[in-house]
Amino acid sequence: MNWDEYHEMMERYLNMEMPESEKAQFEKRLQEDSELRRLFLHHKNLRHAIANRHKLEFLRKLKKAEKTYFKKNGLIRFSLVFKYAAAAAFVVLIGLGIYLLQKDRSRTNQELFNKYFSSYTSIIENRDAENRSLLLTKGMTAYSKGEFQESIHLFEQLIGHPAYSTPAAFYTGLSYLELRKADQAVKYLKMTTSYDSIFKLEAQWYLSLAYLLANKKEQAAELLVSIESDPDHYYREKAQKLLRQIR
Amino acid sequence: MDPLAPTDHQILEGIKSGNRKILNYVYSSFFPQVDRFVNANSGNTFEAKDVFQEALYSLFLKTIDNRIRINRSFGAYFFSSCVNIWYAALNKRNYAFEDIDKFQEEIAAEKQDLKKEMNEIEKIEIYISSLNKLDKVCRKIIEMSMSKFTNREIMKMLNLSTEGFTRQKKLKCFRKLQRIFKQEPGFKKVIDELG
Numbered sequence: 001m002n003w004d005e006y007h008e009m010m011e012r013y014l015n016m017e018m019p020e021s022e023k024a025q026f027e028k029r030l031q032e033d034s035e036l037r038r039l040f041l042h043h044k045n046l047r048h049a050i051a052n053r054h055k056l057e058f059l060r061k062l063k064k065a066e067k068t069y070f071k072k073n074g075l076i077r078f079s080l081v082f083k084y085a086a087a088a089a090f091v092v093l094i095g096l097g098i099y100l101l102q103k104d105r106s107r108t109n110q111e112l113f114n115k116y117f118s119s120y121t122s123i124i125e126n127r128d129a130e131n132r133s134l135l136l137t138k139g140m141t142a143y144s145k146g147e148f149q150e151s152i153h154l155f156e157q158l159i160g161h162p163a164y165s166t167p168a169a170f171y172t173g174l175s176y177l178e179l180r181k182a183d184q185a186v187k188y189l190k191m192t193t194s195y196d197s198i199f200k201l202e203a204q205w206y207l208s209l210a211y212l213l214a215n216k217k218e219q220a221a222e223l224l225v226s227i228e229s230d231p232d233h234y235y236r237e238k239a240q241k242l243l244r245q246i247r
Numbered sequence: 248m249d250p251l252a253p254t255d256h257q258i259l260e261g262i263k264s265g266n267r268k269i270l271n272y273v274y275s276s277f278f279p280q281v282d283r284f285v286n287a288n289s290g291n292t293f294e295a296k297d298v299f300q301e302a303l304y305s306l307f308l309k310t311i312d313n314r315i316r317i318n319r320s321f322g323a324y325f326f327s328s329c330v331n332i333w334y335a336a337l338n339k340r341n342y343a344f345e346d347i348d349k350f351q352e353e354i355a356a357e358k359q360d361l362k363k364e365m366n367e368i369e370k371i372e373i374y375i376s377s378l379n380k381l382d383k384v385c386r387k388i389i390e391m392s393m394s395k396f397t398n399r400e401i402m403k404m405l406n407l408s409t410e411g412f413t414r415q416k417k418l419k420c421f422r423k424l425q426r427i428f429k430q431e432p433g434f435k436k437v438i439d440e441l442g
Contacts, residue, residue: 007418045370045374
């Protein structure tokens, strides 16, 4: 049996998709084969890590809150020399900073939106005939072709369906954003961010842009701060840059 | 009382969801008191920081498991958790306290849980760090696959070509993850634990 077959077997076992007879056989094999056992435990650990990563995220946020508190309340004290050096550097940088900031601050929310917004692309275009009949696939096809009104019409029919609600809400929000309908985009992207799903991180970024487009600068900034504070966020760097410009 | 301060319920909900503002609020409202207590009882601010974090993390675990029962104000509850944690730490250093006995069992059990929890977090960190080094598509395929999505569902949601392609791609991603995992600094420790 090769690695791929082992792998699929483990998945079926952990998903409780194995019939009883096959399950007993697999468990027997697990006891006898130490290599398979290691691979299985490794796989189980990974599944556990993914299901529990919110704990890790909480600890990171806790560290961040601690840092914020001590930064404000001054437990970390810098030496006097460092303070003077920092002050001198600050004076030099401030002149340059003011110039650059003035340049960026003169931009409107709409201009910032245009600068940072780029369409979210679905991954692979090739689809088979059977799937073409499905609403989600049809919606994605319309979205990929830039037919956003049509994609909204298709995706909205899937909202409320347990398996498709989140991707449908995400793409509906994106479609509204493409049409520059900020309030509607906010509504659907907010819906996406309120659930733990694979689209959550993307939805947060696009929601911040939707807020910007809706001239809700404070809400955009608040969301960008939370993106910025997540070290694993795909859009962390972009959020940092945009924050500097809207503050 | 500050009318703008969050209610106890909002604080607990905020801790559960890791809300940045609530965590900052908890630090600024309760840390000074805990710090003073630890400093007045043979400790220092660095130890107060550990106690505070441990208490907050324990509270977070209880909120996500819905195990939290508070029959007094959040401040009083949280402060007494910190006191218990600090007493337990002092007890380890052989300090004698008159009222420590009544907390003993409860604290010992919580400490044990927390130690296990920290080991688990270390492991989670290694796995998640490996996962984060994968490209976006692979990461999503693995996350979905681990959340019991079938190949067919993954294919639909990620807009991949066929079920067969999705299956192959998934296996490829898992192999890639395995390779990355082996390069993680904590890899050996995890593997040793697997036996």
